[in-house]
Amino acid sequence: MKLDRRAFVKTMAFGGGSALGLMLSPAPWYLVRDLAFWTQNWSWAPAPEPGESVVQHATCRFCEGGCGIEVRRVDERLVHIDGSKNHPVNKGAICPLATAGLQLLYSPARLKEPIRQIGSRDNPEWEPISWSQAMAEITGRIRELRGAGKSHTVACIAGNAESAANELFERLLTAIGSNNFVKTPSATEAQNLAFWLMQGLDGNAAWDIENTRYVLSFGCDLLGGWSAPGRMQSAFARLLDEPEETRMQVVQIEPNLSVTAAKMSRWVPIEPGAEGALALAIAHVLIRDSLYDKAFVEKHCFGFDDWRDGEGESHRGFKTEVLAGYSPKAAELITQIPAREIEELAYEFARNRPSLAIGGRGSGDRIVDIYELMAIHSLNALVGNINQRGGVLRQSRAPISRLPEVKPDKKAIRGLSAKRKDGSFPLQTEYGLAGLTTDEINLLFLHETNPYYMLPDGKTADAIFTDVPFIVSFSSYRDESSARADLILPIAASFERWDDHVGVPGLQYPVYSLNHPLVEPAGQARNAGDVVIEIARQLGGAVADSFPWMSVTEVIRERARGLYKSGGGMICGSETNGESGQDEISGGFSAGKYSTFSEFWAGLVQSGCWFDPSYAYGDPSRFLLTASGKFEFFSQTLRRELKFAEDILCLPHYNPPIPNPEGFDLTLMPEDILSPANREIGMPAMLMKQLGNDVLVKNDLFVRMNIATAVYHGLRDGDSAILESSYSKVKVRVNTFAGVREGVVLVPLGFGHTAYDQYLQDKGINAYRLIGAERDPVTGLSTWWATPGKISRV
Amino acid sequence: MESGVKKLKKGEREFAITAGVFFVGLIIFLLAGWTVLPRLSYAEKVQPVEFRHAFHGEDVGITCDTCHFFYKDGSWAGIPKMEICVDCHVYLLGQSPEEKKFVHEYVLKNRHVKWGLYFRQPECVSFSHSSHVRMAKVACETCHGPQGLSKKPTEYRTNRITKYSFVVYGAEAPSNNYGGLKKEKSVWGTIRMDECADCHRSRGKSTACFLCHK
Amino acid sequence: MKTREETSRLIRYGMTIDVDKCTGCSNCAVACHMENNVPCRTDETDKSRNIAWMRIYKVTNGAEYPLTRIVYFPRPCMQCDHHTPCVSVCPASATNYDELTGVVDQINTRCIGCRYCMAACPYMVRCFNWWDPVWVGDTGKQLNPDVAPRMRGVVEKCTFCSHRYSKAKNKAHNDGRGYLKEDEYVPACVEACPMGAMRFGDLNNPEHEVSRLIKSPRAFRLLEKLHTEPKVYYLSSSRWIRDMADNYV
Missing domain, CATH: 3.40.50.740 (Rossmann fold)
Incomplete structure (x- = not known):
């Protein structure tokens, strides 16, 4: 049909009439209203189903720390995790891994069928x-x-x-x-081994952190997973509520400014790996100035003085060894800590009893060798706080039934x-x-x-x-x-x-x-x-x-x-x-x-x-089950089991580090970030979200070093670099941070996953594989705390 | 002149036709706007099972809070879950074909009934029954109307755009109902924000946004 | 404008964060985001575009080794009490200051995404949804039904967990109480802090710990010179920390 002018006018008239008719009816106004509602109601956005909300008690099982948690359940879904305020272990404190635990439960990396x-x-x-x-x-x-x-x-x-x-x-x-x-391997096994060598106890060591007055922490990551994370956090939380004058002093001895070092009463920067030498130098001052617990040493210790065995052969004692080799002046050269400060630490340690010396870097498993832990544990014996309030204890085992024999x-x-x-x-x-x-x-x-x-x-x-x-x-x-x-x-x-x-690690x-x-x-x-x-x-x-x-x-x-x-x-x-x-x-x-x-x-x-919170403090002899029935500065267990002829191998001592291979001028150390989420369980997405740009940008992991180290290697903040150890060679980026000791490079743990989900895969590099482990020749323990490395610009 | 008149007449005729067309359009769409479009913008829905409030309440004598109750934390349980129904309907209690359907199709097959919800607020709203019912002592009927007394299975209408629904009690729904601005005695449904706000204002209560929005 | 006399009778919810206690463990942020249905993307490293209601800023004193010190500032919404910048610029009334509680809320559905508030906020607490949130597979099962998820194109921010206020009131009303007991309403971050560094309560209630803490000489706020009267107070005994916070962070 040909549309002439008349038809067009009529069509327009019909259109106009219709429009007016519609406008006179309520329809368009309601349509506008409905559209307005629609834009506000977001029917397309996800709407989590409401339901009956109940809180249930559980124990977090993402590490062995045994924190009590409260899980909020809405019908058949779990929606939130919080710490249990009245739980004996953590008293409400939990780590971010536990808080993000539901992301692990509902993770895309979950396996659902064989x-x-x-x-x-x-x-x-x-x-x-x-x-x-x-x-x-x-x-x-x-x-x-x-x-x-x-x-x-x-x-x-x-x-x-x-x-x-x-x-x-x-x-x-x-x-x-x-x-x-x-x-x-668990974080406590090295500790337990030192415990066994010196006290003859086959069981778990425990520390009465809550009741002690002075702690020398030799690199322990007290706030990020050493021992039981929840227990430690709640202990320090309560500590910080006390007035500054009377509260427990914690001295953090560590090469780098970690969170623990930043938060504790004092940070004593030390040459990496020299912690054992420092412990022995402190022992030197305690013995030299007669600050140690003589009664305890005389009654309950073996191998303090020189001694003769059954065959009449004379052996070197701890006292001789320490007084000969570990004067504060000598230790100053090893540890780079001024001799005066070492003396000061020794005096503080002796005078603020009960005092406690603890070792094991990171979560407790990073040691130079077993002698380092033995040197640190010697300090506890010198102040006589074995099985005392605020001292080193032994964990009692829960009396669960044994299953019938196979x-x-x-x-x-x-x-x-x-x-x-x-x-x-x-x-x-x-x-x-x-x-x-x-x-x-x-x-x-x-x-x-x-x-x-x-x-x-x-x-x-x-x-x-x-x-x-x-x-x-x-x-x-x-x-x-x-x-x-x-x-x-x-x-x-x-x-x-x-x-x-x-059990909970480190809890008595x-x-x-x-x-x-x-x-x-x-x-x-x-x-x-x-x-x-x-x-x-x-x-x-x-x-x-x-x-x-x-x-x-x-x-x-x-x-x-x-x-x-x-x-x-x-x-x-x-x-x-x-x-x-x-x-x-x-x-x-x-x-x-x-x-x-x-x-x-x-x-x-x-x-x-x-x-069962009861604990029998007091008599140390119950916990001295070595052959001599005493605390052994000179470990007869080592002499007997490993047939060590040299006395020094049975005594706590400091082994100077093996010189770095040619060209390896750096010390690579693992850095704990969001611990304990950086161990075997992959970090949930919510934790990846919290990482700052000094840790991760896109898929690039940042390693931390002092600006001086960076400048020396021709690097600037943010540069890409190749980091190499004898175990592997990886590409990283550089973050300069003044809290890192010169010559040290900190590599964050917990990255470089190749499996799991899209939130975790291929981000950064795996520091476990970069730092690598050696086997302690004495104990067979896997030791890893640092490794020589080198870095170059890309 | 004559031709001029003729021309004029022709023009008049054209005008009259055009005007006629105009009015036809106007009337068609006016009527449509008042009658057809309201119906078109709503979808008619029936409940999957014909549940009768009046029967359960008046005849059987169950109190409202047997099925509609508060959880311990003060949140409202809403539409009863199957477990509540199954407390009584483990097996057939009467002769009603609808109950038979309920027991056979849902209870025995362990399926949940997808009840049509015509009071459900959108996700951005968190309405507190406790505050209104327990604290302010607002009667259920104030917002839900004669729901608890309904003798008929409730058919309801849902707006195709907003998903806001209403249900008509008693007389047939007026054909021109858009879920209008003023609720009639027999029409009840999703409460809109202006209705909430009106009531809050009239009672002198806060109208802070976060009070109801989440 | 109301005088101090008039407003002092009202509730003013506020928070104190003891930065001497904070270890930067990020538990507050994780708890916040889990509670408030904040989504995660596969790459969260673009901090100008990711969504975080609570951010933790690491600040150093700038000194050389071994005098370097670090401090962590958890930063929720500061809940400005006076001429709240975001509220005064919002053209859509999507963000409001509640006179009764002092909470600055955000009505997501009402937001038109102009991001004017983000420009106005001196603390950078607001985040814009550049993408629709995605909950892959079962991850959406964890969503909290008390908080509505957002969508692409709107701004969101910390609300002091105002839904927890509603829930607490809900429970109080159910028990026939018209008031809230002390500490019945606590945001997720405060509840989660393992070090007990955060406290929350009515700043106008002289009996409550927070009102005592904010009067201590250790208390300070960020950018006080702007006079927006934030209701989040920080506490520190160190001079350098207090000095630093007032200027930048």
Whole structure:
């Protein structure tokens, strides 16, 4: 139809009429209103579902620190974590890793179904399989190895939790005939070893930080994860509330200005690695000026003075050694601390009793050698504070029930007679991952551990993943080690499972933590303990007979029964103060209040924590169990076990560092950032968010050094550089910070992940692999605290 | 002249037609604006299960707070969850076909009923039932109308743009209802911010934004 | 303008942060962001564009080794009490100063994204959503139902966890109380601080610890010279820290 003028006018008239008609009706106005509402209501934005909000008590299991946490649950979702104010360990203080813990629970890196490797370790390809297929695969391999008389070639590396699940793994290995259950190195093992060498105690050392008046901290990261992070933070929080004049003095002896150094009463900068020499120089002053506890030394110490053994041969004593070699003047040259300051520290240490000397850099595991810790521990003996209020104590163990003994069958007995794969040093009893010989292992279980990422001993870590033909990883996350396994079994994460843990590092009294599931496991994830029980039951015969339980919950219940039977201790209380049986100071409920085990169990499940705060201070001889029954400045254990002929090797002494190789003019040291989130569990996204631009920009990690060091190497703040150690060579960027000692480069820990999720992957470099570990020739411990390095501009 | 008249007449005719067209358009759209468009802008919805408040309340004698209650922290439980329903409806209690449907389709199959919510505020609002009901003693009926007495299954209408809904009790809904500015006695639904603010002002209460917005 | 006499009867929620105690552990920031549904991006290193309601600033005294010292300043919204700069410039009334509590709030849905408030804020506490927040996979399960997630194109900031105020009041009203008990309302950051460095409460209540703390000679505020009367006070015994804070940070 041709549109002429008339038609056009009519159309316009109709249009005009319609428009006017519409305008006279309410429609357009309501449309405008509705659109306005629409822009304000954001129906497209996510709307978290509301629901019934309850707070439940749990124990944080992201490290072994045993912090009590309160988890807010809204219907079937967990939405917030806070510290438990009335928990005996942390009294409300928690670290950012715990606070961001729900990001780990709901992480995109969570594994939700069993998967099998169908590619190669270098070029992995994965295929989902069912749980029954996975179980068949594992039991088939175990049967095959047992049939061939090779049950001893089955090994398990587990995280260092003292949990029922780990006990079941160890039990499974014993039942099938292997003693190769190895735990990941824990931060306390070096401390415990020094404790054993000097006091003869096989157990965990503890420190009465809350009751001491003066602390010499030789590089301990007191605010970021040394010992139990939550306990330490709450102890220092209360400390800072006290008036400055009377509060405990903490002297931080450390080459660099760490957070701890910045916050403690005093920072004493020291030459890297010279802490042992300083401790001995302080001992020198204490002995020279007779400031030490003579009564204690005479009565309870061995090897202070020169002595003669049974064969009449004379030996050098600690006193002679220290007075001869470690005068403050001599130590000044080693430590670069003025002799006068050393004298001052010694006097303060002697006069502000109870005083305490603690060692172990970072979270406690970074030592130069065992003699360093022995030198530091000697100071505690010199002021006589062994098992005294405010001194060095021994951790009492929670009286959990032992599970019935495993009854190994013939095949198992033969396997158990084989030598352990890790015990290559005489002093090593259970700590052996560093010395693991991998070439004979045919089947390896990894349980909640990530050795590929966080084992500073890179050679062993690499060997595990090249030599072992079949690796099964029990993990909640897609971590680096799982990515190199052959079969990954998804494990229910914290908050999804029954789980327990015994003890808190460095805390003198026993604590038992219990977690029950707060939400359903993600996908097909299962409790590792349940899986182990099922493997054992499927294997049948004597192996199955050693596992008379249907689930890990029964095992945990059985372990907890011992606590009830002991009749002592108390269950962590909620805020209801004044109820019957409630302790006024700790707020806990005495275990005696419960008349049956079921009641006790219900209370334990609800509160998540049993503890017994009583501790018998006083008589040190109970804790001096060496051959001489005394505190041994001269370790007869070393002389006996290692057949050391030279006296010096049995005494605390300072070993001058090996000169750096040609061209390596720097000392690379690890730096703890957001600890303990920088260990085996990948940092949650929320923690990555908190990193400043002096740590990470895009994917580039910044290493910190003094401006003088940078200038000397032709570098400026922000420059890209190649950092090299004898272990690896990486690209980093430079951040200059005046708090770093000249010649030192600080490399932040916790980066360089290749697995996990998009929030963590490929950011920065892995300092564990850059710093690397050596093996202490005396103890076989993996030692790593610094390494020679060099840096050059890109 | 004649031709001039003719021309004029023709023009008049044209004008009359044009005017006619104009008015036709006007009337069509005026009527549409008053009758059809209101209906078009709302979607009619029915509840998945025909739940009758009056039956549960008056006939069975259940009190309101059996199903509608506060949690311990003072937050409002809202529409009862299945667990509450299942407390009674573990098996068939009566002969009603709707109850049969409820028990067979939902309870026995462990499915949740997706109840239509016509009072739900958008995500940016946090409404406190405690403050209104417990503290200010506002009666449920003030905002929810005769909800608790409804004998009929509640059909409701949801605005296609805003998702604001209303439900009509008693007489048929007037066809021209847009969820209008003034609520009638028989029309109840999502409370708009101006209604909240009016009430707050009339009672002399604060109208600070963060009081209700989250 | 109201005189001091009139306003002193009202509640003025405020915070003190003892920087001598703060270890910069960032637990406050993590707790804040977990509580307030602040999203994470895969790359969070562009600090001019990422979203953080609480930032921790590391400040040094500028001295050479070994006299170097560091101090951490956790920085929430300062909740300015006087001529609140962001409120006075907002053309959309999306941010408001509440006379009853002193809280400066932010109504996300009302924001038009002009970012005028960001320019006005002397403390850089405001963040603009350059991208829609993304919660990959199950990560969204953690979202707090008390706080509405935001979208691309709006500004957001610390609200002193005003939703916790609402919740506390909710509970009080449920118990038939018209008032809040002391410390019933505490923002997530204060609750999370493991060192007890942060305190929160009514500055107008002479009985409360915070009103005592802000009168101590250790107390200072950032950029006091602007006279916006922030309600977040810092505490330090060190002169250099107090001096530094007044000028820049």
